[in-house]
Amino acid sequence: ILNVEQSPQSLHVQEGDSTNFTCSFPSSNFYALHWYRWETAKSPEALFVMTLNGDEKKKGRISATLNTKEGYSYLYIKGSQPEDSATYLCAFGNEKLTFGTGTRLTIIP
Amino acid sequence: DADVTQTPRNRITKTGKRIMLECSQTKGHDRMYWYRQDPGLGLRLIYYSFDVKDINKGEISDGYSVSRQAQAKFSLSLESAIPNQTALYFCATSDQRASYNEQFFGPGTRLTVL
Numbered sequence: 001i002l003n004v005e006q007s008p009q010s011l012h013v014q015e016g017d018s019t020n021f022t023c024s025f026p027s028s029n030f031y032a033l034h035w036y037r038w039e040t041a042k043s044p045e046a047l048f049v050m051t052l053n054g055d056e057k058k059k060g061r062i063s064a065t066l067n068t069k070e071g072y073s074y075l076y077i078k079g080s081q082p083e084d085s086a087t088y089l090c091a092f093g094n095e096k097l098t099f100g101t102g103t104r105l106t107i108i109p
Numbered sequence: 110d111a112d113v114t115q116t117p118r119n120r121i122t123k124t125g126k127r128i129m130l131e132c133s134q135t136k137g138h139d140r141m142y143w144y145r146q147d148p149g150l151g152l153r154l155i156y157y158s159f160d161v162k163d164i165n166k167g168e169i170s171d172g173y174s175v176s177r178q179a180q181a182k183f184s185l186s187l188e189s190a191i192p193n194q195t196a197l198y199f200c201a202t203s204d205q206r207a208s209y210n211e212q213f214f215g216p217g218t219r220l221t222v223l
Binding site: 006030031032034042044045046050053089091093094095096097098099100101102 | 111114144149150151152153154157159167188199209210211212213214215216
């Protein structure tokens with residue numbers, strides 16, 4: 001069983017502030033690292049698929065970086081808004097994904 | 110219309126009962142998955158299927174069985190439900206032609222076993 005860890009477990013951020021959190025994964029046999037956004041009472045939705053060392057992906061105010069050699073990915077949110085409140089999951093693997101436990105982000109208005 | 114649907118959305122049952130959770134998809138994907146989510150734990154894979162004739166156990170398959178009735182349908186059964194199977198269950202799909210196995214999730218089924 002692969003070990004995928006996310007930190008912090010939860011986070012409260014003031015509206016307008018920027019924030020980031022981490023996903024760590026095995027650095028050997030890397031294939032892809034996925035980020036999902038999961039709002040309460042909804043389905044997890046894909047944000048990014050990271051595949052290359054040094055990769056950086058961006059979608060609006062959210063971006064992610066990848067370091068496959070050291071086994072981590074950062075997710076950044078710039079200028080947090082209340083609608084960013086959600087649990088952010090990362091998942092590692094190929095045909096089968098191993099998910100981290102998530103970072104639960106709450107934006108305080 | 111939702112691309113991945115799950116029924117029921119909520120279910121309360123008693124210990125020892127047989128329960129079936131159903132998943133249907135209109136995405137035309139060949140791969141389907143069942144996960145459970147428990148507080149403080151990540152999504153854990155129960156079973157997965159890469160096509161109608163291919164069924165594989167995941168990380169936590171004990172106490173569960175599945176049926177892939179058609180490409181679009183993948184059912185999860187609890188033959189004799191027990192309280193520690195109380196969880197949120199997700200079905201997901203992916204397209205084998207996609208490069209990196211992006212998965213698309215259903216809305217989830219909240220199951221409570223008393």
